[in-house]
Amino acid sequence: MTDNTPRYSLTLLGLGDMGTALARTWLAAGHRLTVWNRTAAKAAPLAAEGALVAASPAEAVAANGLVVVCLLDDASIGSALDGIDLTGKDVVNLTTGTPAEGRARAAWAEERGARFVDGGIMATPTMIGAPEAGGYVFYSGSRALFDTHRAVLEVPAGARFVGEDAGHAALHDVALLSAMWGMFAGISHAYALIEGEDIAPKDLAPLLSEWLGAMGFFVGNAAERLTSRDFTSGVVSNLAMQVTGTGTMLRTAEEQGVSTELISPYVDLLRRRLAADPDVYGGEDTTGAILLLKR
Structure with a gap:
């Protein structure tokens, strides 16, 4: 970090594998970091690297305006932070959770006078602090909080804001x-x-990689069809043909003595879509079957 690069002060709660990786990148970049972990011994190596170690969550939260949380689960957040004054704090939650948990935590934080964003980490700990690895974090919730702290949030991994609905980071993640x-x-x-x-x-590996790459067109194609609700225009291999082909896949698995439990659910979904009305759905591509998944 050059002398002209801003230093930030922030707090990090949680020093599991991911939390420790986050902490090390902020420390290596020269930022002032206060850490807390339920098992205090995990903080010792980071203290040697320059982290300030808080004795309690309350002490850690009081130290800085920006508080990053990376704990085991949503229940751990309540256990660590309930009863602590969050007035005026900016809370960034990087704990893995569901969209509903993200929305509930946003309301919980706002009731306590804090701004809140939820995060979904698309990276393993080894990808943190390694831009070439391609890891990044989805963020959603308070846009003002994200814009204020974007520079420091981007130190460990890229930052992608996906909307002010606090549940959308987790939804994108999952x-x-x-x-x-x-x-x-x-x-x-x-x-x-x-x-x-x-x-x-x-020998099969490069063939698999090549084939899966070639089939990547389905991602964009499905998005366009789900938006337009047009499942029939420009179809090359229709649902009726695809369902017929599934028989060969299942028979081959039987011949090879391989369970079909990993592919049967998708086969069953396609067959159910076709059986509902072969004349209507037989000429579609397979995207229409996605609609059957919504309950």
Whole structure:
């Protein structure tokens, strides 16, 4: 950090793997950091790196106007901060939670005289402080708070503001993670199919990566169709054809002695969409099946 770069003062509550990674990036950048952790011993290495260690959450909160929270879960926030004066504080919550928890925490903070933003971290601890890794954090809630502190929030990872609804950071976070888990499920099924065959996983790996990259067009295509509600224009491989093809996938899994539990739910969804009215839905692409997921 150059002499002309502003130094900020902030508080961080929570020194798990993610909290510790956040703390180290702020300290390395020359910012004045006060930390607190329920297990005090975890703060000792950071004290050696220049952190100020508070003896209690109240002491930590009192030290600075900006308070970043990175605890185990939403209940831990209440346990640490209930009864503490938050008047005039800016609270940034980086604790993993649901959209409803983010909205409830925003109301909780506002009732206590604080501004609030919720965050969804799209990074592992090893990606924090490593811009080349591509990690970032979704933020939602008080735009004024975000704009005020954006520079210091961007030190550990990129910052992306996704709206003043405090639940939207968590919603974006979980939406992306859900897509990731679905992809992991398909990849796992693919590797299971070749298990025991004379096909090396390392030989299949580049083919999988290439194919998944080529299929990435579905992301934008689905967004356009969900916006327009036009599921039939320009369809190349329609729902009726896709459902017919699922039979081959399921039979192959049976022949290979592989459970279909990772792909059957999606197959069942497509079949249910088609069965509702083959004449109406058979010519669609698969995006219309998404509508069946809403309860």
